[in-house]
Amino acid sequence: MTATIEVTDLSRRYGGPAGYEAVRGVSFSAGRGELFALLGTNGAGKTSTLEVVEGLDRPTAGRVRVLGHDPYGQRSPARSRMGVMLQEGGFPPDLTTAETVRMWAGTLTAARPVPEALSLVDLSHRAAVRVKQLSGGERRRLDLALALLGRPEVLVLDEPTTGLDPESRRATWHLIRRLLGDGVTVLLSTHYLEEAQELADRLAIMHDGRIVATGSVADVVAGFPARIRFVLPDRVDPARLPHLPGTRPGPAPGSRRGRTGGSPSRPTRSSRP
Ligand SMILES: Nc1ncnc2c1ncn2[C@@H]1O[C@H](COP(=O)(O)OP(=O)(O)OP(=O)(O)O)[C@@H](O)[C@H]1O
Incomplete structure (x- = not known):
């Protein structure tokens, strides 16, 4: 069976x-109803990878299929079957939340009704508020509403919960799980990592x-x-401590001595900084 998203040696x-x-030979795939997560620190190449999957740029080398x-x-x-949530959405600041969604819906052939889109991301109560008055987290949710507007089969979400409070983050996870259940990739x-653990089939x-580790979350x-x-x-x-396998002295914070587990070396005396 062909994967819904297939990235080869990108x-x-x-x-x-x-x-x-910025991206050096990256390969992964995701099937129908699967969530694949790219995890990494700032500058690792996640957005650069997503943008090619979104069709915003062509690969320098390799192949992408959606x-x-x-x-x-x-x-x-x-693109007509894909919903995209960029890391920073730019909105006309003086439109209200509902006007913004309506304007975006006008560009699509079969958009969800505006109230449904707002309700999905729990923004119904902010429909009449101007976008410039929304909080950062509310703007992230508006971004997600726009990504969902065309009932996409494939969703590309760039850091969808950055800036959300814990409750909104959990609500977003719940919504993403529902979409996966409906077969969205x-x-x-x-x-x-917690977000990947909550949502991802593979990461x-x-x-x-480069990809330095990949597989199921458990692997x-x-x-x-x-x-x-x-x-x-x-x-x-x-x-004077007994031998603790796999420990080693770590950098001592302040004037105290530290020790770190996880490496197979034998502990030795730790010096003060
Ligand atoms: N338009 C650009 N021109 C030149 N270099 C760029 C451009 N966009 C990104 N980069 C560089 O490519 C590297 C990867 O950036 P990218 O935004 O893909 O990382 P990221 O993993 O998404 O990071 P973050 O978590 O901060 O969003 C970084 O070193 C960045 O400075």
Whole structure:
């Protein structure tokens, strides 16, 4: 069966052949009703990857297919079935929330009714408020409402819960799970491992433009040793501790001595900074 999203050996370079390669040979796929998460620190290459899947740019090398189409070269068949939530949506500040959704709906052939879109993201009570008066979290939810407006089969969400309070974050997770249950395929980037654990069928951890770990959430988490840090009271001499397999002295915060688990080296005496 063909995957709904298929990314093969994707590279993306900014600034021509001598420029910066932000994505370096990335491959992953997601099937119908699956959520694939890209996890990584700032600058890892997540947004650069998502933008190519969204069809905003062509790959420097490699291949991307969404619902069997090249999202850049065959833009309309892929884009018309895709909902996209960028990291920062730009809205006309003086329109109300409902006017913004209505304006966006006007560009689509079969948009959800505006009240339904607002209710999905819990913004019905803010329908008459101007966008410039919305909080950052409310604007993120408005962004999500616009991504859902065309009843997409594929959703690409760039850090959808950044800036949301815990309750809104959980509500967004609940909504995403419902969409997955309806068969929507979701590609999501996030900084939060917790978010990937909550939602993802599979994930990839990106670093410096490459995937450094990928698989099911359980596989990836199991592949990283647990790190437990503790600080010894000043009066305890680390040399007198019993041997603790897999521990090593860590950097001592302040004037205290620390120790970190997760590496197989034998503990040695820790020095003060
Ligand atoms: N238009 C651009 N021109 C040149 N370099 C860029 C451009 N956009 C992004 N980059 C660089 O590419 C690298 C990857 O950026 P990208 O935004 O894809 O990372 P990210 O993982 O999404 O980070 P964040 O979590 O901060 O959103 C960074 O070093 C960034 O500075």
